[in-house]
Amino acid sequence: MNQTYTIKEKTKQIFVLLIPILITQLGMFSMVFFNTIMSGKYNSSDLAGVAIGSSIWSPIFNGISGILLAVSPIAAQRFGEKKSNEVSAVVRHGIYLSVFIALAVIILGFFFLNPILNKMALPARVEKTAFDYLVGLSFGLLPLFIFNVLRSFIYALGKTRVVMVIMLMSLPVNFFLNYAFIFGKFGLPELGGAGAGFATSITYWIIMGMTWFIVKTQDPFSSYPVFANMREFSWEKCKEILQIGVPMGLSTFFETSMFAVVTILLSKYSVTTIAAYQSALNIVSFLYMIPISISTALTVLVGYEVGARHYKDAKQYSWLGVLLAILIATGTGVLVVIFRYQVAGLYSNETAVINLTANFLIFALFFQISDAIQATAQAALRGYKDVNLAFIMTLIAYWLICLPVGYLLAHFAGLGARGYWLGLTIGLLAAGIALSIRLIYIQKRKFTHIQVKEVV
Template identity: 80%
Template sequence: MNQTFTLKEKTKQIFVLLVPILITQLGMFSMVFFNTIMSGRYSSSDLAGVAIGTSIWSPIFTGISGIFLAVSPIAAQRFGEKKNDEVATVVKHGMYLSVLITVVVILLGTFLLNPILNFMELAPKVHDTAFDYLVGLSYGMLPLFLFNVLRSFIYALGKTRVIMVIMLLSLPINLILNYVLIFGKFGFPELGGAGAGYATAITDWIFLGMTIYIVKSKDSFSSFQIFSNLKEFSWEQCKEILKIGVPMGLSVFFETTVFAIVTILLSKFNVTTIAAYQSALNVVSFIYMIPISISTALTVLVGFEVGARRYKDAKQYSWLGIGTAVLIAIGTGLVVVAFRYQVAGLYSTEAAVINLTANFLIFALFFQISDAIQATAQAALRGYKDVNIAFIMTLVAYWLICLPTGYLLANFTSLGARGYWIGLTIGLLAAGIALSFRLIQIQKKKFNALVSGTIN
């Protein structure tokens, strides 16, 4: 990652970081896809069990991963300041936190998992599969969290291709492991849907092994000596990560749970409506990988420039990233709308489901634009390590605007389920506007402090 001087160079730098991150995100999506599809091939009850297990694990994982993402802006700022020793310290304490959080999650899971599944009143086979699937996943929790810390470190240096290569090498391994453990091939035990959990856990250890090898052996990373003096532990260093990471993690967690609650609220509608909503949401979630990938790159680039006190460059990256995300959201949204019936046809053969899904996808265009603004504005603020106000803004937008507006429109107007799409769009747009104003405020504050000589 190098200093840039023109908008052309900055645009190129964004895409140099963005493309590998996007491919990595698609790879992670593919792993969940393999788990679901191959479990469904085994039996419908195993498919349901894996789906339930995934719905329980995903909000927890995304929330905790948000904590580890704090390593990126902190390390990027230290890297911009040319404080390599402090970069290593941040990463080490991120690894310490990953171990501590793993222990806490496993202890909580030991006592709470069965009660949660019992509360859901699942069929015995579905209950057992969900439980065994999550137990299988738990064996990969530690390497997954450690991998996310090291991934944040690698991203902070702008070396995003490294993680892309690791992901592409691991995907075929994950596919093979799914096959042999779900169906019991080549002498392996036949575990059904639970096998997908164990396959994912083994793949997580492979992720970690390859990442550690690269960080220790390649000159770009080995000079930081991440794995030396691991006995040095400081709660103050952990607190810095948690101070930034907890609001980031909670923000991601609450955003994820809003969509889960909307899904629950939609259960009062007929099967056609529920199927159409899930189909449209799957399309939107897939496309959302583009702005979330831009966001990851943006946090690193803004953090790097802020660390070097190049606030003009940080400002240019911020708005260039937001503009790029919005333009891509408009482009992809228009393509989806133009081919909405063909896209809907990929998910169902029933005319009623196809028509309603196609209708939802029109609303999804505006949803994508709003989501692109809020995701990238929030990412830029993370680069400035400004997360607390941003968290409050998103919390208000998700829980006091998205849900109430969607509920009122869906239940007290003729819009029906479409009201939830409009509510989500209005809430995300409100978040995007508020976060953008906050970003302008922070940028002015940094510039004025630099001019007055009071910047620290």
């Protein structure tokens, strides 16, 4: 990571980090895509089972990832402070936490997975596929969580391209394993949709192995003794990660689960409405990878500058990231609105579904802009390690504004399913405004020291 002095240099630095992160995000999205599509080619019941399994796993994974990705802003600040030993200690204790969390999730799954699936009253084959898929996936929890910690460390050093290469190398492996386990090829058992879980787990072990090897042997990562003194354990180090990570993880979990609740509420509408909503949401979720990638880069850059006591640079990065996210969200949103019928046609051949999806996508434009503001403002606050109040703000926005306002607009203002889109947009905009005000406060009141630059 290089010191920057102008807005042009800062913009370039953001994109240097951003583009590999975005490609990595797309790669991780592709794994879920492979699981779903290839299971659907095997059998529709297996497709449904994998979809149900993914819907159960997604909020849990996103929440836990939020906890472990706290390694990134903490390590970035230590890196900015030139405290190499402390960077290594943070990563090492992140690995400890990943082991503890993986064991906890597996134990909880052992006791609660069957009761959850039973309450969903699914067809027997769908329930069995969902259960077997999640069991298969559980074998990859430990390497996945360790990979997230090592990925956070690599991001903290600004070397985002490394993770991108690892992810791109793993995609053909994942595709091959999916094909082999789902359809029973090359002497492997024919497992149907459940095979996607085992294939993904093996892929996670390969990804973790490659990342571990690079961190241990390649510069600049090998100069940090991450894997040395693994017997040294400090609860205080774990506590620091949890203090930052738990609010981050809960915020992500509540945001993800909010969309799941909206999906459940919409299940009372017609099949056409549900299909149109899911299609529009899928498009928006895909485009959301851009602001979330900007957010990841922003957390690292702000954290590094705060650690180096370059508070002016941290402030400039914060608002530059917010502005870039708004501009990109507006640009992509306008394109989606202009070509909304063509985009909707990718998801369905039914005229009614296409027309309603296209209508939803008009609301999605404003939703996307609001989401971009709140995501990047929150990311900048994470760079300052200010997460507790931000978590409360987002919790209020998601559950006390988005859902109630959406419900009222849908059922008492005659807007139907469109009311939920408006509710989501209003809530996310409220979160964006509140988080931006908090960011201004943090920058003015807590980080107003005069930046002293070296004179060469």
